[in-house]
Amino acid sequence: MSKKQVRIGMVGYKFMGKAHSHAFRDIPFFFDTDVVPILQAIAGRDEQGVRQAAEKMGWASYETDWRRLIERDDIDVIDIVTPNNTHAEIAIAAAEAGKHIICEKPLALTLDQSLEMLHAVKKAGVVHMICHNYRFAPAVQFAKKLIEQGRLGKIYHIRATFLQDWLMDPDFPLIWRLRKEVSGSGTHGDLGAHIIDLARFLVGEFSEVIGMMETFIKKRPLGDMDIHLKGRAESGQWGEVNVDDATAFLARFENGALGVFEVTRFSRGNRAGNRFEINGERGSIRWDMENMNNLQVYLEDDEPGLQGFRTINCTEVEHPYAASYWPAGHIIGYEHTFINLLVEMMYGISKGYSPAPNFEDGVRNQAVLEAVEQSVRTGKWVKISELLKLRELIGG
Ligand SMILES: NC(=O)c1ccc[n+]([C@@H]2O[C@H](COP(=O)([O-])OP(=O)(O)OC[C@H]3O[C@@H](n4cnc5c(N)ncnc54)[C@H](O)[C@@H]3O)[C@@H](O)[C@H]2O)c1
Numbered sequence: 545m546s547k548k549q550v551r552i553g554m555v556g557y558k559f560m561g562k563a564h565s566h567a568f569r570d571i572p573f574f575f576d577t578d579v580v581p582i583l584q585a586i587a588g589r590d591e592q593g594v595r596q597a598a599e600k601m602g603w604a605s606y607e608t609d610w611r612r613l614i615e616r617d618d619i620d621v622i623d624i625v626t627p628n629n630t631h632a633e634i635a636i637a638a639a640e641a642g643k644h645i646i647c648e649k650p651l652a653l654t655l656d657q658s659l660e661m662l663h664a665v666k667k668a669g670v671v672h673m674i675c676h677n678y679r680f681a682p683a684v685q686f687a688k689k690l691i692e693q694g695r696l697g698k699i700y701h702i703r704a705t706f707l708q709d710w711l712m713d714p715d716f717p718l719i720w721r722l723r724k725e726v727s728g729s730g731t732h733g734d735l736g737a738h739i740i741d742l743a744r745f746l747v748g749e750f751s752e753v754i755g756m757m758e759t760f761i762k763k764r765p766l767g768d769m770d771i772h773l774k775g776r777a778e779s780g781q782w783g784e785v786n787v788d789d790a791t792a793f794l795a796r797f798e799n800g801a802l803g804v805f806e807v808t809r810f811s812r813g814n815r816a817g818n819r820f821e822i823n824g825e826r827g828s829i830r831w832d833m834e835n836m837n838n839l840q841v842y843l844e845d846d847e848p849g850l851q852g853f854r855t856i857n858c859t860e861v862e863h864p865y866a867a868s869y870w871p872a873g874h875i876i877g878y879e880h881t882f883i884n885l886l887v888e889m890m891y892g893i894s895k896g897y898s899p900a901p902n903f904e905d906g907v908r909n910q911a912v913l914e915a916v917e918q919s920v921r922t923g924k925w926v927k928i929s930e931l932l933k934l935r936e937l938i939g940g
Contacts (some may be wrong), residue, residue: 546579550893551584553643555610555634556626557597558845559771560648560675561586564623565601567882571619574868578894581621587613587856593936610634614641621893624648628733629726632657639668646889648675650737650913651906653728655932658910662903671892673885673899674906676741678818680884682876685864687822687829688746695843696824700805702747706735707817711789711809712775717767717775718783730787732757735807735818740912741901742820746797749908752927755916756791759785760810776809791897828853837875907932 552769553567554561558853568581582604587610598606604722607613614637622638624647625629632652635720643835651674665672678684690696692931703790708731710716720726721734729736744750753897765777772881790808795805818833830853840853859875861867865884869876888899903910908928915926 548579548894549582550579550644550890551582551620551818552620553584553613553616553621554586554603554623554625555588555613555626555672557586557588557594557601557843558625558880560625561597561599561678562771563879563882564625564646564675564886565603566879567886569602569766570879570883571887571890574883575890577887577890579890581886581890584619585613585616588678592658611637614638616644616756620644621646621889625774626870627720627726628728633869635661635672636664638666639672641929642668644668644889645670645903646673646675646886646894647903647906649741649906649909650728650733651903651910655907655914656864658903658907659932662907665898665903671889671898672898673889673892674901674909675882675885676738676745676909677881678738678742678833678902679745679808679901680865680881680888681831681833681836681858682860682863682865682884683831683837683856684742684745686858687831687839689864690827690829690841691746691824692820695827696822696829697826699711699747699797699799699801699822699824701823702743702797702801703803704739704743704803705817705822706731706739707811707814708735708809709812709814710788711761713775714761715765715777717769718785719762719767719769722764722785722787723783724786727787729913729917730759730789730791731752731790731807731809732791732916736791736805736916737909737913738818739805739807740909743795743803743805743820744905744908744912745803746820746822747899750803750912750915750928751796751798753793753795753912753915753924754919754925755791757788757791757917757920759787760789761785764933791916791920793919795912805917833878836878836881860919863920873892902903 767777769775794802892899
């Protein structure tokens with residue numbers, strides 16, 4: 545029996561465009577879903593570039609204006625993989641046209657904008673998700689299972705970092721990620737959004753935050769970069785960096801846990817140091833994206849003398865998503881986090897619900913981002929609930 549097809553229209557086609565295209569192609573290969581994604585069309589502004597991308601990544605057609613993609617009646621899902629300043633306009637137009645939406649993170653430039661997006665998808669009744677892909681590493685999903693089973697007991701601490709070093713050269717160009725009007729914030733919204741999502745997923749809702757931010761290099765040459773993070777200056781002109789290079793913040797959670805968070809692109813030798821440690825009354829877990837198949841687990845219930853962190857390679861059939869891939873010990877990679885996330889989107893479309901993380905998670909994430917920024921401005925703790933009167937605003 546032939547399966548129902550879900551026709552994808554993707555806006556943007558570079559780094560995340562490649563990751564999402566690959567994931568859509570691999571879903572039917574690894575998963576037996578009721579609905580299968582079809583790579584129907586991509587949109588980009590440069591005709592030659594978008595045509596070449598469509599051919600290389602296996603898309604059936606292309607458009608040079610994303611609005612045209614949204615008008616097409618042979619598109620069911622709009623996938624937004626463009627810079628952050630475009631998310632709201634594209635998502636709201638897509639929702640009004642009745643398209644399901646997958647949007648890259650952070651959801652928007654501001655909390656208000658993210659709320660407008662949430663209201664639009666709720667009003668339209670479409671399926672929506674935000675692409676916090678790191679939750680979908682099997683080891684992170686397994687960590688969630690251990691926490692839910694109470695194996696760690698009450699959670700006391702989370703310590704999370706996302707450390708990179710590709711921006712340390714003062715001649716690295718002023719790419720879109722360094723312009724507040726395009727990105728919303730710097731390292732904070734780019735990397736911080738990910739570890740905030742991991743903390744919300746594993747520990748719970750944030751209660752209050754206080755942070756600090758720094759911009760180490762204040763002016764940079766205008767230019768662009770490729771997906772391997774190699775920059776090139778273009779015009780000889782220079783511009784001002786108006787976002788953070790590094791952000792750190794402390795947090796309290798609604799369940800009483802404490803959090804310490806740090807994101808930077810100035811930590812030499814760290815390429816993608818997305819790591820966390822969680823400590824509970826009966827155990828601890830550690831995860832490191834660069835060894836993403838492994839979860840370090842310490843359980844106090846272990847026999848005295850044999851206690852210590854053990855390394856669990858989360859590739860056994862007992863581990864989330866692992867049974868869809870290879871025999872135990874045959875590891876998976878970064879790209880599989882996107883496959884696992886987008887397969888959830890297919891389940892959601894098939895059954896008519898918006899799997900987490902969805903736009904509501906995006907709004908809650910944006911609230912934490914904005915609370916940290918406010919705390920940096922005022923030098924005071926900021927309560928998340930006071931910042932946005934969350935429940936009233938999102939109707940939860
Ligand atoms: N989930 C993750 O791990 C992850 C990783 C990287 C980036 N991101 C997010 O993905 C989004 C895209 O980032 P990226 O690294 O792929 O950026 P990128 O610069 O590699 O690609 C952006 C794409 O958007 C296109 N674009 C820009 N403005 C456009 C417009 N007005 N209309 C149509 N196309 C337009 C560009 O031509 C390009 O194809 C951002 O929101 C970013 O925060 C997420």
